[in-house]
Amino acid sequence: MEHFVSALGLVVAVPNVIAMFIGSLLGIIVGALPGLGSVVGLTICLPFTFGMDQIPALSLLLGVYCGSVYGGSISAILINTPGTPQSAATCFDGFPMAEAGKADHALGWATSASVIGGLFSCVVLILAAPQLAALALKFGPIETFALIGMALTCIASLSRDNMAKGLLAGVVGLFCATVGPDPVTGDIRFDFGFFALASGLDLIAVVVGVFALAEVFSRVAEWNRIPIPAVRKAGMRLPTWSEWKPRLGVLLKSCTIGSAVGILPGTGAATAAFISYAEAKRSSPRRDGMGHGEPDGIVASESSNNAVTGGALVPTLALGIPGDAITAVMLSTMIIHGITPGVRLMAENADAVYACFIALIVINLLMGVQGFAVAKLFTRILRTPEPLLLSAVVVLCLLGTWGVRGNPFDLVVTLAFGVIGYVMRVFSVPAAPLVIGLVLGPQFEMSLRQGMILTDDDFLAFFVGHPIAVGLFLVTAAILVWPVVRAPLGRLRARRATPKSP
Amino acid sequence: MLKTLISGLAAAGLVAGSAAAAFPDHPVTIIVPFGAGGGTDSDARGFQPHFAAALGGATVIVKNTDGAAGTIGAAEAAKAKPDGYTLGFLPIGPAVIQPHLRQLPYTSESFIPICNINSNPVVLMAAKDSPIGSLEDMKKTLTAEPNKYVYGSSGPGTVPHLAMAAAEMALQVKMKHVPHKGTADAMKSLAGGVIHFFADVPVVISRFETKPIAVFNDTRIPGLDSVPTMKEKGYDLSFSVWRGLFAPKGTPEPVVAALETACRKAAESPGFKEFSAKVNNDVNYMDRKAFAAFVASEVKKNGDILKSVGLTK
Structure with missing residues (x-):
């Protein structure tokens, strides 16, 4: 309790409040700008944190982290361009809502879902960090392989309209993930003699290409044919309780998926959003409307990606093991400020930990309030002349892509995938499976090959003595088989119910 | 990177007014071949202000070029104009090991070692x-x-x-x-x-x-005094992770000398030592002669091991 009180004092100190405010606002803006993602946002702030005190430095970064994950939804909804890969799944229903003139309402759904997701994960982090961290340790390569295998079934759920094309795009995504160094031998694969390809295809570069640039290209191609989506009101309209009530199940499920995915190192918010979206599409009573502007899609994607934030801090704080590039930056900041994450963290730095917890809650609330102000500004974007808007998007995309790794070749990758993304749209091949393949591919391969080394190249050994993995394999099988048996099962039931006509 | 761009622009504005004199008369860029927030990056950023001060208040920019185990950034540093304004802050991996593993647009000989900064x-x-x-x-x-x-x-x-x-x-x-x-x-x-x-x-x-x-290591290390060395146990094995400053080959002699002096001042400054202690790094300054000999020995030693584990190109 005494820690809590002194931590509260640290959090509400004026410099810290300023840090949280600037952090989350900057995060939202960086997140909303296509190409500039969480990592770039943190990198911009990093040099400033060196001169700051412990808690404000961490609050600033936590603010940027949470804000950027939420901010990506704004551009996903307004211009069908996810500001960050984490918000790619928000496009599916966010943009159709905006097209129908309900951009303000879509933003309201995204904002409230993000805030609730973020707060949910704070509670998870505060109540169960050490226990959950122990669970994360049970996930060895074989368990991780099973989990990623399950996550890959998203591709199937997302391509229900055209299975062949969706699976094809997924395979292309997995293939793209193999470009670059072999994770076990270090050999460079598929570089075709170009040194620049040795670093592989960067996720941000590809996402910006197939979503943002492809959107720009198709709008240019269909000039004057698509009317600019009309916004009836600038700003944001929050969903009412009666609208929320039937969607609480989706919300709770997505928050849980997000926190769980966050806790397991190496997966991340983009994966969580896709899994939640796929799950909502499988189980929601409103699934037929999904993809055409059904709030369920926004709720699933946004609550889940923000629920990753607190979850990802579980292994970071409790084990000193960062789950992704974002938490790795936070970890190094902590170390520079004399906080050693890991098993001894709670004993040695209880004040700092409690301060982080409180700051995280405050930031999530702050983010919602700032969302209101920012939404007013951003919805006006739709009133800017389209040529201006599209050119601005292109400039931002290229700037952001270059900013990720400082590698000029990534610009080529973005442009190439912009063209590929456009061609895919023309032939109505969905882009999401490609991104899912690319997101999950590296981890899928790494865990499989690590597992194969451990079992002396015996794949069947994956199914022996790994109860968690076997459980996940069974769930995967069920997910894959269910759609196939559902239809005949339904027919059978219907036939039994109706008495045979004489 | 973005902030490099911004700080670069700001720096360009600052120096535009002053007359061009001795080295450096415009900002020096240090390429870190890994992403922001990693060990090499935070090290370079801790070194940056002290190096800038030692260069007579010049502007020093840290640029992250990430990818392919640090070789993309190292290649960028190797191919930079050899005028001392673009340097590589390279750890052992991209500087010595990677060139053994595969065909790269550079080798360990593409650089002039300026100084070693730390080794662990x-x-x-x-x-x-x-x-x-x-x-x-x-x-x-x-x-x-x-x-x-x-x-x-x-x-x-x-x-x-x-x-x-x-x-x-x-x-x-x-x-x-x-x-x-x-x-x-x-x-x-x-x-x-x-x-x-x-x-x-x-x-x-x-x-x-x-x-x-x-x-x-050849001797026991502080903080782990009770842990024996490989040498004591009869195995002559020593490995360390080090990071040093490299200039592209062809950088003029006076510029290299100026960089070496600045590097020594920065590495031995109390501020940098304090920073290194905080992140648990052992400062281990080597001048360019000692560092060049050390790099050459590391190239040979690691090359031999890589060959025996079958990892060479």
Whole structure:
């Protein structure tokens, strides 16, 4: 309790409040700008944190982290361009809502879902960090392989309209993930003699290409044919309780998926959003409307990606093991400020930990309030002349892509995938499976090959003595088989119910 | 990167007014071949203000060029105009090991070593609760059950991998090698019992729960005084992770000399020493003559090990 009180004092100190405010606002803006993602946002702030005190430095970064994950939804909804890969799944229903003139309402759904997701994960982090961290340790390569295998079934759920094309795009995504160094031998694969390809295809570069640039290209191609989506009101309209009530199940499920995915190192918010979206599409009573502007899609994607934030801090704080590039930056900041994450963290730095917890809650609330102000500004974007808007998007995309790794070749990758993304749209091949393949591919391969080394190249050994993995394999099988048996099962039931006509 | 651009523009504005005099008359860029927030990056950013002060208040920009185990950034530094305004802040990996592994647009000879900044010896470690507590235990257990125990690494051809591979050969035992994405991932595997051994710099021991077994160094190291060295146990193995400053080949002599002097001043400044202590780095300044000889010996030593584990190009 005494820690809590002194931590509260640290959090509400004026410099810290300023840090949280600037952090989350900057995060939202960086997140909303296509190409500039969480990592770039943190990198911009990093040099400033060196001169700051412990808690404000961490609050600033936590603010940027949470804000950027939420901010990506704004551009996903307004211009069908996810500001960050984490918000790619928000496009599916966010943009159709905006097209129908309900951009303000879509933003309201995204904002409230993000805030609730973020707060949910704070509670998870505060109540169960050490226990959950122990669970994360049970996930060895074989368990991780099973989990990623399950996550890959998203591709199937997302391509229900055209299975062949969706699976094809997924395979292309997995293939793209193999470009670059072999994770076990270090050999460079598929570089075709170009040194620049040795670093592989960067996720941000590809996402910006197939979503943002492809959107720009198709709008240019269909000039004057698509009317600019009309916004009836600038700003944001929050969903009412009666609208929320039937969607609480989706919300709770997505928050849980997000926190769980966050806790397991190496997966991340983009994966969580896709899994939640796929799950909502499988189980929601409103699934037929999904993809055409059904709030369920926004709720699933946004609550889940923000629920990753607190979850990802579980292994970071409790084990000193960062789950992704974002938490790795936070970890190094902590170390520079004399906080050693890991098993001894709670004993040695209880004040700092409690301060982080409180700051995280405050930031999530702050983010919602700032969302209101920012939404007013951003919805006006739709009133800017389209040529201006599209050119601005292109400039931002290229700037952001270059900013990720400082590698000029990534610009080529973005442009190439912009063209590929456009061609895919023309032939109505969905882009999401490609991104899912690319997101999950590296981890899928790494865990499989690590597992194969451990079992002396015996794949069947994956199914022996790994109860968690076997459980996940069974769930995967069920997910894959269910759609196939559902239809005949339904027919059978219907036939039994109706008495045979004489 | 964005901030490089912004600070570059600001810096350009600042220096535009002053008359061009001796080196440096415009901002110096240090290329860090890894992403922001990593060990090499935070090191370079800690070094940056002291180096800038030692260069007479010049503007020093840290630029991150990430990708392909640091070789994209190292190649950028090697191909930069050799005028001393673009330098590489390179660790052992991209500077010495990677050129052995594959065909790159540069070799270890593409650089003029300016100075070494820090180096940290590598420690062989086991899981906290491991029954193995010494090299003797290790040799006995591993000889009894060959190919049962697993060592991890932070990737193929990294220093932890080379150190473990060399130890495996020296102890004449057989283990499996499971590469990981980085040290943190390997630490998760060590704590979860997936791997049994790992080797990395001492800061890892202070941060995670591990049991140090031996130090790959000629002398015992402070903070781990009770841990024997490989040499004491009769195995002449030493490995360290070091980081130094490199200029592209062809940089004029007076500029190299000026950079060397500035590097010494910065590395030995109380401010940088304090920063290094905070992040558990051992400052180990070497002038360019000593550093060049050291780099050459590292090229040879690591090349030999890579050849014997079958990892050369």
